[in-house]
Amino acid sequence: MEILVPRHDSPATAPSLWPAVRALFGAIAVLAASAITLRVADAVPGVVRDTARGVVRYGTIDDVERVIGRRLPTPGYYPAALEWPPGDLRVYLGKAAAFWCRTRDRGTLALIVAVTPPGDRALAAAVLPRAVVLQEADAMVGGRIARVTRLSAADGTLWHQVEWAGARSGIVARSRGTLEELMLIVSSLRE
């Protein structure tokens, strides 16, 4: 039978800090590994559903308007090639919202309209796909100053974006079409 001698019964030696330090570092390692594992597990639904953290997807415009407590701007002019109503609606923290419109034939993403609370336009980033700004300039839209941007999406496609402060909310419209077509859509948006 193997009888292991308890460590604290060993001959007296000078107290060492090493066991405590080792225990502390071990605990920190477990804490870090747990945090990373939890964060990875947390990212799974977002990856599966293609949404950022805090973004919830809804099925209808009514649902979104109920959640954010205000109306979504809808375009009076709308290209016939795009599906309507949009099937992909996203809300971030109950504040920012966006509808993503795809083409009827191939289902390619073609137009996104996002709204944010007034003065909190940075929230729009959560409901828009990532893109790199290539060029930007100011322009007049419906008597208001707007920021017009040319973007490169993650898949390399070129997009145009118009962003301005509306009467009750900040609005961002992003289109894969021409800038002229986007301007027509933007000018027809009803808040």
Place this chain on the structure above:
Amino acid sequence: MVAYAGQAILHATVAALVLEALLRLWRVRDPGERFRLRWVGLLSPSVTAAYVLFVPARSTDLFGAQWALFAGIRWDALRVGPFGVATTLTTVFAMLGIALYLRDAIPFLADRTGRETADETLPDSHPLVLRLRAHLDAATAPRSSLFVDVTIVDLDAAVLMCTGVDRPRIVASTATVEHLRDDELRAAVEHELEHVRHRDPLAGWWLMAVRTLQCFNPAIQILGRQAVVEIERRADLAVVRRGRGAALAGAIRRLAAAADSRSDLVSEQGRASLTERVRSRAHRHAIDDRCERLIEAGVPAQTGLSPWHVGLAGAMLALLLFFVV
């Protein structure tokens, strides 16, 4: 309520896994030390309740989106039919928790409430009582301050356990005392005395109280069972240290072979199967494993797990769980 239940299950699961990692990393093999560390996990639901009650900011969407390491509600975005994955898992785990709770709570309560009224006890002058008393006196001699009552119930089933929070008592059946040889009975009594020495009947009630409060929480039910296993191993090792491991293994085998055994000596450590047949096989395997450990394995070294270690584990878990919503 469902949100709290989901968070309590999630927290207890994280706590159980983190503690298991710490037990391995710190190489904690002594069951007494392992038992202390398991309590940190068993208390994790109180941390959850404190966070839910006193830190409402954790429940906001903003915290979930920007600060949380893991937000369970996000898993509800994935659907299983009409239900979200988080809600479905909470429901399934809650049912599993209740099943695990009832599986242990019913025999526990039946043992402690029904036995003495139903069974006939032998008088103090009965030879079997005197025999058990003699072994008990011999075992307590070095610790004369320990006073333990003895009760023998007239039963064909093998019963041997210690009960009583204020007035500890060893309860045995006539079948147990008759079947066990002197050395086996002495080892079994020493095992029960070890429970008395550590006030394990009280710990058992505390464990059952926590398990009852968290009856829906499968992680707490499993942690509770693991804690009971540590208690039993601690008592086993005390007997091994006195050189009576083989005699205790003999007692366990003899009691396990008897019909309708009701003793912590033959508790089903690791019994987890669904059907009776698999359960019985697992039970036998657990008994063999325990006996083998009593005879073959040595006494593990204590790692010197101090309150500092337990505090560190608790603080670390409290910090981690703050960011799990």
